[in-house]
Amino acid sequence: MAPLLEARRLAKNYGTLRAVEEVSLSLEPGEILGLLGPNGAGKTTTVSMIAGLLAPDGGEVLLMGRPPSTNGAAKRALGLVPQDLALFDGLTAEANLRLFGALYGLGGPGLDRAVKEGLAFVGLSERASSRVKSFSGGMKRRLNLAAGLLHDPSVLLLDEPTVGVDPQSRNAIFDVLEDLRSRGKAILYTTHYMEEAERLCSRIVIMDHGRVLAEGTAPELASRLPHPTRLVAELRGGGDGEGWIGEVGKLPGFSRVSIEGGRLGATVENLAEGTSALLAFIASRGLELASLETQRPDLETVFLALTGRELRDA
Amino acid sequence: MMRALRALVRKDLTLFFEDRRAVVLSFAAPIAIGAFFGFLFSGGGGGNAKIPVRVADLDGSSVSRAIVAALEKDKALEVKSATSADEARELVRRGKATAAVILPKSFGEEAVNAFFRQTDKPDLLLLRDPSHTAEAGMLRGILTQHVMEVVSKEAFSGPAGLRSARQALRQVSEDKAMAPSDRKDLTVLLQSVVNLQEHSTSEKTEALGPQGGIGVPYDTKEEEVTAHAGETYNGYAHSFGGMALQFILMASIEFGMGILIERRTGIWKRLLAAPLHRSTLLLARGISGALISLAIFLVCMGFGMAVFGVRVQGSWPGFLLLAVAYALMASAFGLLLAALGRTPEATRGLAVFAVLILVMLGGAWVPAFIFPAWLQKATLLLPTRWAMDALDGVTWRGLGLASALPAVAILLGFTFVFALIAAWKFPSEEG
Incomplete structure (x- = not known):
């Protein structure tokens, strides 16, 4: 069975700049695919090509097995939530949703129902009659999301939907997305927040400079790292490591050593050997070990390993 | 306080000079218009027309x-x-x-x-x-x-x-x-x-x-010589007609700017993502722009009629046809601005410049007789000149439908050309 959405070797150039190069991805029902990468990685360009807003210079997009440009039904199956707040500030929340619903062919009682449900879904029923310009940033984000959902698309393209929102609104958006996933919607979620990708996405595509660097679940991505394990030891009496922290970095197979608030962290090449070496060092220094835990690498680590740069600074 | 004041002023100046095209136009437009009309008023350009x-x-x-x-x-x-x-x-x-x-x-x-x-x-x-x-x-x-x-x-x-x-x-x-x-x-x-x-x-x-x-x-x-013998000339008919034509064009600038701003804010992206053809979106814009223009025209002229005694002493169908044709032309002009403009700031300056020239040379502000003969002939290339003359015709001159039809045809021709260029030049992609 063909995936709901499939992008094959997409490419887009702006003059000599290769904005997107050979990007392929697919999306199944009930799946949230994270498109993770720094600003300028090519995520929005990729989403724009999938949404039919940009013509690819190479490759193709298939929605339900067919190109969306030649298939109106396929385009109706697509919901776009752009990064910008694509709303009419001078209109009420309800009027905005009615407009966007009408663009997808909704009308009459069907439109009434969709608008009502859409507002309720994002928690804005009470503000249906308020003009959007009176909304907070988080409320606008939620309405922006509702506008993309109104026609009940099978595939949802979310381009950085939580930019600039408060934690409460962000959590509300996450709840909505998890609800949508449980209803079988396929969601392509672009973000440069690794925490979001880790929390929401069943699979993650890491992009940078227009190319796909890696793809898989978060554990799969972490497992591909040459130094996948990190040890974290909580110490008492060690202070901030003055006089000895440098020695930890010299232990065989140890790297990325840090200490903060009595918690010593280090990435080790071999878990068993590294654990033994660390315990021996603690004992030799007369430090008291309160706890010892291992952590799998986070996406930040994965991105660092793939690009040599921190995700947020890229 | 002085440091903050300096910083705020510097910020404003930096922002102003950021958009080079807008800046150039801000200085160039008054110089160009001033030089042009000074040239005309001082008897340049081959002398006044007979x-x-x-x-x-x-x-x-x-x-x-x-x-x-x-x-x-x-x-x-x-x-x-x-x-x-x-x-x-x-x-x-x-x-x-x-x-x-x-x-x-x-x-x-x-x-x-x-x-x-x-x-x-x-x-x-x-x-x-x-x-x-x-x-x-x-x-x-x-x-x-x-x-x-x-x-x-x-x-x-x-x-x-x-x-x-x-x-x-x-x-x-x-x-x-x-x-x-x-x-x-x-x-x-x-x-x-x-x-x-x-x-x-x-x-x-x-x-x-x-x-x-x-x-x-x-x-x-x-x-x-007015519509009928003994009829007193009502100067408000010309002034309200002229101002209606001018401010419809001004509204069309805002209309075009609205599209550019929507493109900048991502709304256009969302509209294009819908299962609609780009031409549908442009057509919808054209219709709404024309309706707004028509409303401006009718309200302006209606006020002139109710308060200042302006009368359509000629053909009412001609008057209405002119209103519709001009509204369509203005709307297409707005689409043209949106299609050719890059930033709202620069486009607005250029458009205001263009509209001022259109209405001035169209006869809405100053009598055409002060222009050189060649310029009077040249203004026949402007839709505003045709609209103004025809509007005078069906209002205080008391002329019939036939007098308005050439202007209606010309205005519809401009509409077609503007719309065609707009459809051709309007960006087909939104990245």
Whole structure:
């Protein structure tokens, strides 16, 4: 069975700049695919090509097995939530949703129902009659999301939907997305927040400079790292490591050593050997070990390993 | 505080100079418009156009023919003949002539007679377009000059003058009511004229020039040519029409800017993601823009009608057709701006510049007669000129539907061209 959405070797150039190069991805029902990468990685360009807003210079997009440009039904199956707040500030929340619903062919009682449900879904029923310009940033984000959902698309393209929102609104958006996933919607979620990708996405595509660097679940991505394990030891009496922290970095197979608030962290090449070496060092220094835990690498680590740069600074 | 003040001012200046195109236009537009109109007002560009005047010579005398000839030679006038007062009046009403001069039957003889006695002056009928007051004033002066030249010349050298002088001499000698001293002076004067005329005639010379004369030997009857006889010209009809046309174009700028801003804010992206063709979105924009323009037009003219007595004295269908055609043209103009513009800031400046030129040269602000002839012809390429003239026609001139149809066709033509370019140039992609 063909995936709901499939992008094959997409490419887009702006003059000599290769904005997107050979990007392929697919999306199944009930799946949230994270498109993770720094600003300028090519995520929005990729989403724009999938949404039919940009013509690819190479490759193709298939929605339900067919190109969306030649298939109106396929385009109706697509919901776009752009990064910008694509709303009419001078209109009420309800009027905005009615407009966007009408663009997808909704009308009459069907439109009434969709608008009502859409507002309720994002928690804005009470503000249906308020003009959007009176909304907070988080409320606008939620309405922006509702506008993309109104026609009940099978595939949802979310381009950085939580930019600039408060934690409460962000959590509300996450709840909505998890609800949508449980209803079988396929969601392509672009973000440069690794925490979001880790929390929401069943699979993650890491992009940078227009190319796909890696793809898989978060554990799969972490497992591909040459130094996948990190040890974290909580110490008492060690202070901030003055006089000895440098020695930890010299232990065989140890790297990325840090200490903060009595918690010593280090990435080790071999878990068993590294654990033994660390315990021996603690004992030799007369430090008291309160706890010892291992952590799998986070996406930040994965991105660092793939690009040599921190995700947020890229 | 000073540091903060400096920082705030620096910020504003930096933002202002950020958009180079907008900055260039901010300085270039006033310079360009000022230089252009200064050039025109100072007599540049080949001099002012001639005032189109129709002359109906119903007299046909040597005097009236000489007056017509003098008018035809005048560099300020473009004189064409008319066969009757009615024909001349209709031509003025249609805007084909700024004024018409009607020389009635026996004008020449009566004018020469009145030259000496200042009684029984003939009436010269001046039919004038009430929207061209300044030109009418100029024409009045030119007319006086030429009539005086011709009549005085006839009075002092022509056969009619000799007859008139002899007759006046007789009347003076028989006039018992006249004071003896006046009678004596006038008799000497008239006898001198008779002697001179007889001498000049015998010598076949034209010794006397056009100088001299006792008084203006005619009365001018002026008639404002409006929709109907006796109808007073209502200047609000032109001013409200002109301002409606101008502010519809101003609204179309905002309309175009709205699209550019929507493209910048991502709304256009969302619209294009819907299962609609781009042409549907542009068409919808065109229709809404036209409806807004139409509303501006109708409200503006409606206010003029309700408060200032503006009337559609010609064709109502013509008036409405003009309104619709102009609204469509303005809407297409807005789409064109959105298609060709890059940033709202730069496009707004350029568009305001273009609209100012359109309305100024279209005749909404200043009378076209101050423009050089070439420019008056050039303004026929502007939709505003056609709209303004036709609107004058169906309102205070009282013209029929046929008078509005050419302008309607021209406006629809502009609509088509603007829309075509907009559809062609409007970006097909939103990244």
